[in-house]
Amino acid sequence: MKRDPVILIVVAVVISLMLVFGIQKVRHNNGPAYLGGESKLQGQLAPDFTLTALDGKTVKLSDFRGKAVLLNFWATWCEPCKIEMPWFVDLQNKYGPQGLQVIGVAMDDASPKEISGFAQKMNVNYPVLIGKDSVGDQYGGIPYLPSTFYISRDGKVVDRVFGLVSRSEIENNIQKALGQAGQVAQK
Amino acid sequence: MRVASSFGLQGKHILICSALLASSAAGFSSVNAQDISYSRKQSVTMQPPPIASIYRGHPGTVQLQFRVSSGLHINSNQPKEEYLKKTELKLDAPTDITIEKVIYPDGQDRTFPFAPDEPINVYSGDFPIEVVLRPLKTVIPMKYAVHGWLFYQACDNAACYPPKRLPMSFEIKVVKSATETKKRIPPQSPHTHD
Numbered sequence: 001m002k003r004d005p006v007i008l009i010v011v012a013v014v015i016s017l018m019l020v021f022g023i024q025k026v027r028h029n030n031g032p033a034y035l036g037g038e039s040k041l042q043g044q045l046a047p048d049f050t051l052t053a054l055d056g057k058t059v060k061l062s063d064f065r066g067k068a069v070l071l072n073f074w075a076t077w078c079e080p081c082k083i084e085m086p087w088f089v090d091l092q093n094k095y096g097p098q099g100l101q102v103i104g105v106a107m108d109d110a111s112p113k114e115i116s117g118f119a120q121k122m123n124v125n126y127p128v129l130i131g132k133d134s135v136g137d138q139y140g141g142i143p144y145l146p147s148t149f150y151i152s153r154d155g156k157v158v159d160r161v162f163g164l165v166s167r168s169e170i171e172n173n174i175q176k177a178l179g180q181a182g183q184v185a186q187k
Numbered sequence: 188m189r190v191a192s193s194f195g196l197q198g199k200h201i202l203i204c205s206a207l208l209a210s211s212a213a214g215f216s217s218v219n220a221q222d223i224s225y226s227r228k229q230s231v232t233m234q235p236p237p238i239a240s241i242y243r244g245h246p247g248t249v250q251l252q253f254r255v256s257s258g259l260h261i262n263s264n265q266p267k268e269e270y271l272k273k274t275e276l277k278l279d280a281p282t283d284i285t286i287e288k289v290i291y292p293d294g295q296d297r298t299f300p301f302a303p304d305e306p307i308n309v310y311s312g313d314f315p316i317e318v319v320l321r322p323l324k325t326v327i328p329m330k331y332a333v334h335g336w337l338f339y340q341a342c343d344n345a346a347c348y349p350p351k352r353l354p355m356s357f358e359i360k361v362v363k364s365a366t367e368t369k370k371r372i373p374p375q376s377p378h379t380h381d
Contacts, residue, residue: 076270078347080301144346163346164301
């Protein structure tokens with residue numbers, strides 16, 4: 001039986017495209033950003049939540065509207081999270097006057113006292129909130145820590161990153177959230 | 188071959204290119220599919236241990252073999268920092284069988300890209316945990332199942348996964364002790380003694 005080469009090529013190309021796009025779709029929906037995925041939340045309004053801070057005050061995300069927010073989900077047992085925290089302290093000092101607010105959300109089963117002690121040890125200068133799974137779920141689930149969401153001044157998710165990345169990448173994302181993208185590379 | 192010859196040299200090249208495209212796409216996809224499923228499954232598995240025979244009234248050891256998924260590590264049972272989650276085996280023994288001791292191996296001090304100057308005491312790859320059990324003297328000799336779970340918290344080089352519990356179980360066979368067996372041997376005839 002004579003086979004048409006064009007049909008064979010078309011079949012191969014279609015199968016290839018199905019495999020590539022099918023997997024890409026899954027990754028964009030579920031895959032960690034540090035592996036190249038995107039969030040469904042990207043470009044959407046960041047889900048609002050109300051959580052209790054370590055000082056006992058109630059904090060609502062929407063209270064920070066008008067500021068760029070770096071929303072960092074972390075835990076005391078997460079070693080890579082510990083590396084980022086001093087960077088966040090520095091970046092809060094550097095970009096705070098320009099409208100950045102770093103917010104830590106502790107996804108921890110440790111007591112608030114233990115979390116507070118840890119945060120003090122790390123010289124944290126930004127609010128740390130006691131996290132809840134329901135808030136993590138609002139953000140698409142937090143399968144890995146650290147997980148960081150960058151929120152623009154108008155409350156939209158600009159980017160999210162799962163896992164530890166370089167300080168310069170964090171700074172780039174802060175610039176994006178502040179609406180100053182492209183300025184970090186020159187500095 | 189009829190089909191190949193009918194394509195000519197150019198046709199063959201097109202087919203080869205198409206096959207390469209398809210296989211590379213499949214390869215690319217399978218790599219990423221692994222990344223995605225990575226977070227959803229357990230990072231540690233237990234290899235089913237052989238059934239250990241333990242004399243009743245005596246301690247016996249069962250060695251359990253665990254495996255940490257490639258590219259991951261978990262804290263040892265003695266992590267250096269108090270806030271790190273230690274690996275721990277919790278067992279629920281059947282009535283009249285006591286868990287005398289759980290023996291954890293020493294972890295390895297390893298540094299990671301996220302903390303190059305602070306070694307962390309971890310398990311990675313395969314590691315054993317030994318369980319010392321003692322069935323009471325009154326236990327009926329037969330097989331018993333011991334259930335429990337391994338508590339662990341895994342990380343890779345850049346991220347950590349929430350603490351997890353690995354449900355596990357193993358079987359032991361309680362047998363009569365050697366002294367009990369000896370008692371059963373009938374006394375020898377006095378004629379055989381001097």
